Amino acid sequence: MSRTSMDAVEVILFDLDNTLLDRTRTFGRFVEHLLHTYLDESEITPAIYERIIHLDEDGYKDKRELFHQLLAELPWRKGGPPEHAELMAFYQREYVNQAVLFEQALDVVTAIRSKFRTGLITNGQTAIQHGKVDRLGLRPYFDAVIVSEEAGVKKPDPAIFAMAAEQLQVKAEQCLYVGDHPVNDIAGASRAGMRTIWIEVNQPWRADLDAEPLHRIKRLQELPSLLL
Numbered sequence: 001m002s003r004t005s006m007d008a009v010e011v012i013l014f015d016l017d018n019t020l021l022d023r024t025r026t027f028g029r030f031v032e033h034l035l036h037t038y039l040d041e042s043e044i045t046p047a048i049y050e051r052i053i054h055l056d057e058d059g060y061k062d063k064r065e066l067f068h069q070l071l072a073e074l075p076w077r078k079g080g081p082p083e084h085a086e087l088m089a090f091y092q093r094e095y096v097n098q099a100v101l102f103e104q105a106l107d108v109v110t111a112i113r114s115k116f117r118t119g120l121i122t123n124g125q126t127a128i129q130h131g132k133v134d135r136l137g138l139r140p141y142f143d144a145v146i147v148s149e150e151a152g153v154k155k156p157d158p159a160i161f162a163m164a165a166e167q168l169q170v171k172a173e174q175c176l177y178v179g180d181h182p183v184n185d186i187a188g189a190s191r192a193g194m195r196t197i198w199i200e201v202n203q204p205w206r207a208d209l210d211a212e213p214l215h216r217i218k219r220l221q222e223l224p225s226l227l228l
Contacts, residue, residue, distance in 0.1 A: 006176075006227070008173060008174055009116065009174060009175065009176050009195065010116060010117060010170050010174045010175075011116060011117045011118065011119060011143075011164075011165070011168050011170050011174060011175045011176070012112050012116045012117075012118050012119075012175075012176050012177075012178065012227065013118070013119045013120070013121055013161070013164055013175055013176070013177045013178065013189070013194070014109070014118065014119070014120050014121075014142075014177075014178050014179070015120075015121065015122060015177075015178065015179030015180060015181070015184075015185050016120055016122035016124075016129065016132065016133070017059060017122065017124070017180075018058075018059075018180040018181075018199075018201040018202060018203075019102075019178060019179050019180050019185075019199055019201075019220070020101060020102060020105045020109070020120075020138070020220070021099060021100070021101055021102070021105075021132060021136065022100050022101060022102045023058070023059055024058075024201075024202065025100050026095075026098050026099050026100055026132075027053070027056060027059065027095075027098075028049075028053065029098035029100070030091075030094060030095045030098045031049055031052050031053065032049070033094055033098065034052075034090065034094075035048065035049065037090070038074075038076060038077065038081075038082060039074065039075060039076065039077060040075075040077055040078075043075045048074065048075075051073070052070065055069055055070070058202050058203070063088065063091055064084075064088065067084055067087040067088060067091070068084060070087070071084060071087070092127065092128065095128060096128060096131035096132055096135050097135065099131075099132045099135050099136055100136075101136055102219075102220050103220075103221070104220065104221050105220055106137075106138075106141065108220050108221060108223055108224060109138075109141045109142075110141070111224045111228060112223065112224060112227055112228070113141065114228070115227070115228055116227070117143045117168060118141060118142050118143060119142055119143055119144040119145070119146070119164050119167070119168055119175075120133070120138070120142045120144070120145045120146065121146045121155065121160060121161065121164050121177070122145075122146070122147055122148065123147075123148040123154045123155050123184065124147060124148060124149065125147075125149050126147050126149040126150040129147040129149075130145070130147060133145060143168055144164055144167045144168050146160060146163055146164050146167070148160060151163060154184075155181075155184040155185060155188045156183050156184045156185075156187050156188025156191070157188065158188060158191045158192035158193075159192075160188075161175075161177065161188060161189050161192035161194060162192055165192075165194075171193075172192050172193035172194050173193050173194070173195075175189075175194045175195070176194060176195045176196065176197065176214075176227075177189035177194045177195070177196045177197075178196070178197045178199065178223065179196070179198070179199065180198070180199045180200070180201040180202070180203055181203050182198065182203060182204075182205050182206050182209055182211075183206065183209070185198070186198050186209070186211050186213050187209050187210075187211040190211035190212075191211070195214050196211070196213040196214060197213050197214055197215045197216075197217060197223065197226065198213040198215070198216045198217070199217055199218070199219075199220060200216060200217070200218050
């Protein structure tokens with residue numbers, strides 16, 4: 001990234017899941033907790049674990065639909081399957097407790113805050129996303145935290161990116177957005193007028209996208225050397 005391309009940037013905005021938060025490990029820990037809570041130990045197999053991971057679609061499956069599928073498929077204890085509402089409540093209560101960050105995530109954000117203001121834009125439920133932010137101690141590291149449910153708009157709609165810029169009292173072109181999803185993060189932020197950096201995690205790049213990030217990285221730890 002050239003010096004000129006960063007001269008106007010005042011704010012670095014981050015996605016949460018699969019950018020700062022290790023969503024794969026977080027959901028995997030939740031699945032293990034779910035299985036050990038509701039299934040007999042003899043019924044817990046790698047195949048069942050992998051089936052749930054597959055059905056979850058890297059977090060993009062609506063959880064109401066996911067739990068309807070699990071109720072139909074899993075070998076629940078002999079007393080019978082729990083109610084759908086019970087599983088949803090279990091998810092709302094327990095998922096946040098399994099949240100883990102990528103290695104050195106706080107070190108990376110701390111280093112970036114030495115030069116830039118920072119913000120967080122994440123799609124998801126208000127209680128779940130704010131719960132993860134607080135569970136992980138992230139809130140002091142950001143000057144703005146925007147969650148799509150309470151914002152009333154979600155990525156890739158440019159309006160949610162514009163909302164962050166407005167809260168931080170900067171123009172879109174003064175922001176750089178870091179995220180893992182080619183459409184929701186990179187295309188959305190680009191359409192809002194922001195520069196972007198794509199972290200390649202689980203979501204493949206789409207050839208039909210006309211948004212091109214300034215940089216493509218594979219690990220969050222690569223970020224400071226590009227920005228500082």
